[in-house]
Amino acid sequence: MEVFVFSLFNGILYGMLLFLLASGLTLIFSMMGVLNFAHASFFMLGAYFAYQISDGIGFWPGLIFAPLLVGIFGAIIERYGLRPVHRFGHVAELLFTFGLAFVIEEIVQMIWGKVPVPYDVPASLNVTAFVWQGLDYSAYRLFMLLISIAIFVALFFGLTRTRIGLIIRAALTHPNMVSSLGHDVPKIFMWTFGVGCALAGVAGVIGGNVLGTEPGMAIQLGPIVFVVIVVGGLGSLGGALIASLLIGVLNNLAISYDLSLYPIFSAFGIERDVDGILSDLVNLTTGGIAPLVPYLLLVLMLIFRPRGLFGMRDV
Amino acid sequence: MKILSNKKTVGSLAVIALLCLLPLAVNSGFALTVMIQCGVAIIFALAFNMLLGQGGMLSFGHAIYFGLAGYVTAHVMNGMSNGDVPYIPISLIPLVGGFAGLFFGILIGFVSTRRAGTPFAMISLGFAELVTALTLIIVFFFNGEEGVQTDRWVREELFGITYGPDIEVYYLVAFWCVVSVAIMYAITRTPFGRICNAVRDNPERVQFIGYSTHRVRWLAFSLSSFFSGLAGALHAVNVEHVGFETVGLAQSAVILIMVYIGGTGAFLGPILGAILVTLLTSYLSDITPAWYLYLGAIFVSMVMFAPGGLAGLIAMHAPIRQLGSRCQLSMIPSYSLAFCTSLITLAGGVGIIEMLYFHSTTAVRDATMTLYGINLSVSSFWPWLACFALLCLGYYGCTKTYPRMVVTYNENINLVRERMFQ
Numbered sequence: 001m002e003v004f005v006f007s008l009f010n011g012i013l014y015g016m017l018l019f020l021l022a023s024g025l026t027l028i029f030s031m032m033g034v035l036n037f038a039h040a041s042f043f044m045l046g047a048y049f050a051y052q053i054s055d056g057i058g059f060w061p062g063l064i065f066a067p068l069l070v071g072i073f074g075a076i077i078e079r080y081g082l083r084p085v086h087r088f089g090h091v092a093e094l095l096f097t098f099g100l101a102f103v104i105e106e107i108v109q110m111i112w113g114k115v116p117v118p119y120d121v122p123a124s125l126n127v128t129a130f131v132w133q134g135l136d137y138s139a140y141r142l143f144m145l146l147i148s149i150a151i152f153v154a155l156f157f158g159l160t161r162t163r164i165g166l167i168i169r170a171a172l173t174h175p176n177m178v179s180s181l182g183h184d185v186p187k188i189f190m191w192t193f194g195v196g197c198a199l200a201g202v203a204g205v206i207g208g209n210v211l212g213t214e215p216g217m218a219i220q221l222g223p224i225v226f227v228v229i230v231v232g233g234l235g236s237l238g239g240a241l242i243a244s245l246l247i248g249v250l251n252n253l254a255i256s257y258d259l260s261l262y263p264i265f266s267a268f269g270i271e272r273d274v275d276g277i278l279s280d281l282v283n284l285t286t287g288g289i290a291p292l293v294p295y296l297l298l299v300l301m302l303i304f305r306p307r308g309l310f311g312m313r314d315v
Numbered sequence: 316m317k318i319l320s321n322k323k324t325v326g327s328l329a330v331i332a333l334l335c336l337l338p339l340a341v342n343s344g345f346a347l348t349v350m351i352q353c354g355v356a357i358i359f360a361l362a363f364n365m366l367l368g369q370g371g372m373l374s375f376g377h378a379i380y381f382g383l384a385g386y387v388t389a390h391v392m393n394g395m396s397n398g399d400v401p402y403i404p405i406s407l408i409p410l411v412g413g414f415a416g417l418f419f420g421i422l423i424g425f426v427s428t429r430r431a432g433t434p435f436a437m438i439s440l441g442f443a444e445l446v447t448a449l450t451l452i453i454v455f456f457f458n459g460e461e462g463v464q465t466d467r468w469v470r471e472e473l474f475g476i477t478y479g480p481d482i483e484v485y486y487l488v489a490f491w492c493v494v495s496v497a498i499m500y501a502i503t504r505t506p507f508g509r510i511c512n513a514v515r516d517n518p519e520r521v522q523f524i525g526y527s528t529h530r531v532r533w534l535a536f537s538l539s540s541f542f543s544g545l546a547g548a549l550h551a552v553n554v555e556h557v558g559f560e561t562v563g564l565a566q567s568a569v570i571l572i573m574v575y576i577g578g579t580g581a582f583l584g585p586i587l588g589a590i591l592v593t594l595l596t597s598y599l600s601d602i603t604p605a606w607y608l609y610l611g612a613i614f615v616s617m618v619m620f621a622p623g624g625l626a627g628l629i630a631m632h633a634p635i636r637q638l639g640s641r642c643q644l645s646m647i648p649s650y651s652l653a654f655c656t657s658l659i660t661l662a663g664g665v666g667i668i669e670m671l672y673f674h675s676t677t678a679v680r681d682a683t684m685t686l687y688g689i690n691l692s693v694s695s696f697w698p699w700l701a702c703f704a705l706l707c708l709g710y711y712g713c714t715k716t717y718p719r720m721v722v723t724y725n726e727n728i729n730l731v732r733e734r735m736f737q
Binding site (some may be wrong): 033035081088091096098105107111112113163226227288291295296306 | 371375426429430432433434436437438440441442444445448449452455570572575605607608610611612614615618619622663668671672673675677714
């Protein structure tokens with residue numbers, strides 16, 4: 001029971017981190033049609049900026065300034081990099097963000113090296129929050145959860161209850177109409193891109209010290225975020241939330257239980273002492289196939305239901 | 316119908332002759348290895364361009380057909396030396412890889428080619444991640460992180476060929492390279508090749524004239540996988556080892572970058588890109604640790620400023636040939652000015668990157684490095700200022716010289732147009 005509760009809790013936490021990345025990405029994708037390949041790279045930049053700032057000043061200024069820096073950097077990239085490419089079409093934009101991800105990874109390696117940097121949990125939060133059935137839970141994880149829930153609530157209210165949110169939601173589906181009504185759609189794009197990158201930066205700041213801050217972190221997380229936005233449905237924040245939690249919880253449960261798939265095979269009369277490809281399959285555990293599950297979900301979703309769980313239109 | 320004009324026939328024969336004679340001109344083993352890699356890269360790049368350039372499908376996971384075919388080839392070669400698999404001459408083993416690629420291409424292509432554009436790119440990425448994850452799970456086929464070791468020396472073939480020495484592998488690769496290039500060129504000239512282009516440009520209209528866009532894409536995808544598999548088999552024969560990195564995202568990224576830098580619009584573009592990037596990777600990766608950063612930067616600037624790639628830039632200037640030498644000479648000053656300012660910018664940028672790399676990789680304080688033949692200390696302030704000044708100066712110069720170059724180009728192109736309408 002306690003294993004279940006704790007892996008559920010960790011799954012929700014991982015899911016909320018995924019959501020911070022996916023919310024920005026899904027807004028950018030459905031608004032501009034650009035699949036931002038470099039979105040996870042902004043997550044990585046957030047973690048590295050936070051490391052650098054917390055090294056010099058402290059964790060708390062890092063929490064404020066690192067996402068700000070990442071957001072500004074993202075807005076500049078949109079204005080001077082992505083916008084000129086827009087006229088060559090979506091494939092060119094995709095290629096641009098792909099190249100950008102490549103370049104950012106190399107630059108990060110150049111400045112901070114190839115090995116993980118020692119970005120640690122701040123000492124003030126590195127304490128046990130509560131002990132439940134003999135397992136203790138760290139205060140920092142609780143703090144991560146609070147921050148991500150706060151951002152979700154702020155984002156939700158910002159999009160549904162404010163005038164800016166109204167314009168953004170309108171630009172998601174009818175960019176030409178919004179432009180005809182006198183709004184500067186390119187500027188809305190730029191700010192949405194910037195804010196999306198800043199959200200990814202926040203995820204980097206609070207997640208970098210738990211998941212590890214290293215140059216490979218972007219390429220590990222990036223494709224999973226794509227899975228989230230496709231499964232959740234384009235432009236749907238609620239869908240992104242549910243898909244993030246689903247993938248986060250599934251992943252954590254599969255790894256912490258690590259059940260063997262042998263009973264399924266033995267039901268078909270396949271025993272452990274077989275040769276060849278079956279021997280690999282018989283010895284599989286759920287922890288072993290956990291990395292496969294998101295991508296299987298992505299491929300199946302794109303084939304059978306391209307609009308995702310809650311999307312209004314196809315990818 | 317005549318497929319090749321006389322000029323092209325002569326050109327192709329000259330290239331084949333050059334390929335035969337090239338190993339005689341170079342006598343270093345390293346150069347031979349690089350040429351073999353070039354050959355493999357050319358086949359793979361052209362196969363990739365069947366999708367990206369001719370079919371309009373951007374794949375982020377095309378290395379899986381290259382890599383899986385490599386694994387199959389390695390297993391077949393190992394099986395041949397054990398006697399489990401009937402003997403196939405190594406000269407024909409690329410076909411085994413090709414059919415392996417074709418098999419996976421037909422299988423995966425069926426589901427992934429229903430849609431083009433971004434959905435296709437995402438599915439290809441999903442499959443790439445799927446196969447990468449599988450390499451660590453299915454030990455029987457992939458052998459985990461170790462990969463599959465193999466030996467190309469199975470037995471002596473016709474004319475005493477053993478594929479022991481690299482030179483014999485070179486001729487094997489060169490032969491299959493010429494054959495695949497010829498077939499892939501011929502495919503672009505068939506009605507199927509044309510309908511591929513139509514599916515890329517306007518799928519709706521193609522559906523109206525009665526073609527299934529899915530079937531056309533699927534066929535193009537399968538053919539492309541066949542040639543990717545052929546390249547993968549040659550890679551396996553050459554390296555005698557296939558590891559999980561051959562199916563990975565990095566391999567897919569490199570081939571995409573190669574093809575795009577060369578140019579997707581022209582048939583010869585990917586060949587140009589494959590040769591250039593392979594040469595640069597082989598020779599520059601020893602000189603600078605920042606090579607992949609430069610490659611990425613070149614790619615990004617290509618996407619932003621020259622979406623046609625190098626071949627596109629060359630094709631833009633092809634009509635200028637019709638002008639007299641006086642007009643052509645008049646273009647030189649503005650072009651060379653732009654070239655000089657680019658060079659200054661580049662010198663500044665490269666200097667900063669190299670110093671940053673040196674700074675982050677050396678632990679020794681006050682260590683000196685050599686940049687452009689000058690010994691300098693990274694901890695002092697002046698080299699940074701100098702490079703930064705070069706960068707700013709060059710950038711400012713570029714903002715002045717590039718518009719001028721564009722004006723000169725337009726003037727001359729207009730001259731060509733006027734002559735055409737006279």
